[in-house]
Amino acid sequence: xxxxxxxxxxxxxxxxxxxxxxxxxxxxxxxxxxxxxxxxxxxxxxxxxxxxxxxxxxxxxxxxxxxxxxxxxxxxxxxxxxxxxxxxxxxxxxxxxxxxxxxxxxxxxxxxxxxxxxxxxxxxxxxxxxxxxxxxxxxxxxxxxxxxxxxxxxxxxxxxxxxxxxxxxxxxxxxxxxxxxxxxxxxxxxxxxxxxxxxxxxxxxxxxxxxxxxxxxxxxxxxxxxxxxxxxxxxxxxxxxxxxxxxxxxxxxxxxxxxxxxxxxxxxxxxxxxxxxxxxxxxxxxxxxxxxxxxxxxxxxxxxxxxxxxxxxxxxxxxxxxxxxxxxxxxxxxxxxxxxxxxxxxxxxxxxxxxxxxxxxxxxxxxxxxxxxxxxxxxxxxxxxxxxxxxxxxxxxxxxxxxx
Amino acid sequence: xxxxxxxxxxxxxxxxxxxxxxxxxxxxxxxxxxxxxxxxxxxxxxxxxxxxxxxxxxxxxxxxxxxxxxxxxxxxxxxxxxxxxxxxxxxxxxxxxxxxxxxxxxxxxxxxxxxxxxxxxx
Numbered sequence: 001x002x003x004x005x006x007x008x009x010x011x012x013x014x015x016x017x018x019x020x021x022x023x024x025x026x027x028x029x030x031x032x033x034x035x036x037x038x039x040x041x042x043x044x045x046x047x048x049x050x051x052x053x054x055x056x057x058x059x060x061x062x063x064x065x066x067x068x069x070x071x072x073x074x075x076x077x078x079x080x081x082x083x084x085x086x087x088x089x090x091x092x093x094x095x096x097x098x099x100x101x102x103x104x105x106x107x108x109x110x111x112x113x114x115x116x117x118x119x120x121x122x123x124x125x126x127x128x129x130x131x132x133x134x135x136x137x138x139x140x141x142x143x144x145x146x147x148x149x150x151x152x153x154x155x156x157x158x159x160x161x162x163x164x165x166x167x168x169x170x171x172x173x174x175x176x177x178x179x180x181x182x183x184x185x186x187x188x189x190x191x192x193x194x195x196x197x198x199x200x201x202x203x204x205x206x207x208x209x210x211x212x213x214x215x216x217x218x219x220x221x222x223x224x225x226x227x228x229x230x231x232x233x234x235x236x237x238x239x240x241x242x243x244x245x246x247x248x249x250x251x252x253x254x255x256x257x258x259x260x261x262x263x264x265x266x267x268x269x270x271x272x273x274x275x276x277x278x279x280x281x282x283x284x285x286x287x288x289x290x291x292x293x294x295x296x297x298x299x300x301x302x303x304x305x306x307x308x309x310x311x312x313x314x315x316x317x318x319x320x321x322x323x324x325x326x327x328x329x330x331x332x333x334x335x336x337x338x339x340x341x342x343x344x345x346x347x348x349x350x351x352x353x354x355x356x357x358x359x360x361x362x363x364x365x366x367x368x369x370x371x372x373x374x375x376x377x378x379x380x381x382x383x384x385x386x387x388x389x390x391x392x393x394x395x396x397x398x399x400x401x402x403x404x
Numbered sequence: 405x406x407x408x409x410x411x412x413x414x415x416x417x418x419x420x421x422x423x424x425x426x427x428x429x430x431x432x433x434x435x436x437x438x439x440x441x442x443x444x445x446x447x448x449x450x451x452x453x454x455x456x457x458x459x460x461x462x463x464x465x466x467x468x469x470x471x472x473x474x475x476x477x478x479x480x481x482x483x484x485x486x487x488x489x490x491x492x493x494x495x496x497x498x499x500x501x502x503x504x505x506x507x508x509x510x511x512x513x514x515x516x517x518x519x520x521x522x523x524x525x526x
Contacts, residue, residue, distance in 0.1 A: 316460065319462075321414070321462055361439075391460075394417070394458060395459070
């Protein structure tokens with residue numbers, strides 16, 4: 001089998017798995033218990049917090065553990081909004097900014113805030129999926145309290161100018177201080193798809209909150225983290241215990257937390273080397289497809305993307321049929337994001353990029369990982385063109401002819 | 405997700421391609437998902453003698469196209485006009501909820517082809 005869906009999830013690194021194992025049956029304690037078992041688990045959680053903080057260039061006290069990136073994203077958006085409400089602000093007086101290429105875990109919380117009366121701007125993107133910095137600047141108003149921008153888009157792999165927005169936010173804060181505008185302006189990024197490839201140093205990027213996920217970085221599923229810069233006011237979304245300074249109640253998922261910490265440590269250590277390797281596979285796959293498949297539209301802007309993403313549209317060949325046929329041939333790809341596969345709604349990212357309705361259903365996403373090899377790419381380049389041609393030839397003639 | 409029967413018809417679609425001597429043809433698109441099906445029927449003495457299809461669509465759309473052409477072959481026009489989406493879903497051994505609408509695509513195309521044919525023959 002050839003697995004080309006690393007944006008959906010990654011296999012757990014063996015070293016990571018080894019580190020996790022003792023925390024299931026042997027060192028199984030509840031990290032909140034006071035006895036020796038509890039202490040052992042508590043120490044594992046706190047050691048991991050240091051590792052995650054090191055990954056972020058942050059203080060361990062600024063790291064919250066969650067059940068995954070969806071929770072981290074929800075906590076960031078609702079937590080910031082509710083903290084402002086608690087300060088006496090009305091939602092309808094507050095302005096939020098995000099983009100039109102976010103993961104649903106960000107998009108839907110913002111839509112909910114909007115239904116509750118908040119002002120929300122969904123920034124447009126250019127045809128390569130990237131937000132124009134000028135649009136961000138234009139969108140910021142005196143009552144803007146929160147900007148959330150995905151670091152790397154999960155579908156096409158577009159990398160957003162996080163560092164530049166971080167600088168912009170800093171400038172706006174300076175101006176506000178002079179104008180005696182006391183409203184905070186907080187900057188959050190969902191770095192789930194970026195953590196493998198790009199720096200997540202929160203000071204270098206100038207972010208106040210950052211979401212991470214365990215299973216996208218060769219760690220376990222069911223665990224994530226949220227960086228919350230000291231001083232940021234946040235209201236918890238899950239209550240009932242006392243964990244994480246009351247910001248996130250719930251028994252610590254110790255084995256998963258340990259696994260995520262180890263995974264992030266390895267990611268940071270091997271990042272430069274891995275990026276070179278993935279870029280070479282990415283180039284080989286893209287060049288091969290452009291060479292062998294007529295009328296293949298490359299939607300990934302390679303110069304401004306993750307090294308793992310290869311997203312194409314093959315007009316005249318419906319994505320799900322191509323995906324299923326490739327699967328029968330031992331190749332696992334995706335039509336977009338796995339989260340969207342049970343809904344019919346076509347991709348909002350591709351729509352925001354201006355991809356027309358007629359061809360949007362021909363989208364295929366391939367995301368590379370460390371387990372992929374050059375031989376596997378050769379195999380894909382042998383099978384994929386045949387599969388695309390097969391479904392194109394099944395389509396009614398006026399919809400697609402390769403001779404066009 | 406898909407029944408064995410749907411997967412079988414996706415992997416080995418029956419009656420796929422053009423029917424050169426068809427006398428009833430129609431093409432229908434589904435605005436919901438972008439799928440398009442073209443159906444070719446050969447009608448003789450009020451009976452569907454042959455049926456073929458060309459489809460741009462997901463696995464369910466292709467399987468439903470294949471199943472439908474099998475199902476209506478040999479039917480009289482009156483019988484074919486009574487085929488419902490439930491018949492096709494039953495023939496498919498069920499469809500995932502998000503794909504139920506695919507069963508309508510073939511029926512729409514077939515009914516349009518039959519209507520065109522009857523209006524011409526009047």
